[in-house]
Amino acid sequence: MNLKSWFCFSVMIIAFLTMNAQPKVIAHRGYWKCEGSAQNSLAALQKSSELKVWGSEFDVLMTVDGKLVVNHDDCIDGYRIETTKYEKIKDKKLKNGETLPLLEQYLTAGKKCPDLILVLEIKPHKNKRHEAKAVERIVRMVQDMRMEEQVHYISFSLDACKELVKLVPHAEIAYLEGDLSPKEIKKLGMTGIDYHYKIIDKHPEWVQEAHDLGMTVNVWTVNGTDDLKRMIRFGVDFVTTDNPAVALQLADSDI
Ligand code: MG
Secondary structure, eight states: OOHHHHHHHHHHHHHHHHHTOOOEEEETTSSOSSTTOOTTOHHHHHHHHHHTOSEEEEEEEEOTTSOEEEOSSSEETTEEGGGSOHHHHTTOBOTTSOBOOBHHHHHHHHHTOTTSEEEEEEOOOSSHHHHHHHHHHHHHHHHHTTOTTTEEEEESOHHHHHHHHHHOTTSOEEEOSOOSOHHHHHHTTOOEEEEEHHHHHHOTHHHHHHHHTTOEEEEEOOOSHHHHHHHHHHTOSEEEESOHHHHHHHHHSOO
16 A cells, blocks of 8 residues: 555544544433432442443542442431441432442442443542542552452542542543633643533533543533534533433434
């Protein structure tokens, strides 16, 4: 193949790959809008795997005595998790009847679904020293369980993200708040932005900026069909959604 044919061939391949660049689907708090499931439950994780989404997202907080639990809200039945002992909340039930999961249980279940990426959100803690300790314990647990490749990290807390960069500089780490450009995020050592889709509506140029910097773009929480289609057209890499079954169909179709 001479140089000219090689160049034409390369252009065709790039065009083909670009045309077919479909976003990967992440189930927000697992796949919970189905029978027997609930947000952040072990069932939601299992059902994400059965649905064959790329990733399953979940939220992690640390109790005052250092137990890592999977829960979205910083309070459970009136108990603020970061200032409460695990003993006080360990029997709390999720909407599907499951007991509040520990991170260790969640990771153990996730390890049995090796094709599923676990998108671990570290929730902001009011006490920043406690938050730094939480980050350290989470990272250590993931390492001890040899799940570094399967776990990606996200957080609204810039402090938690910076701590992650220090502890696991080669991990996938994305920031959620939406107030920094991809260039600023790159400078801080993170690998991606994970912003509300309305931020990307305001800054569609950030998709290209991130890609030019070798970073990924994830958007949350994209539930409406029109919003999903628009984000897919923008060329985002991931969509995080409460409707993963719909998103999978859209991501596979020509829109
Ligand atoms: Mg979350």
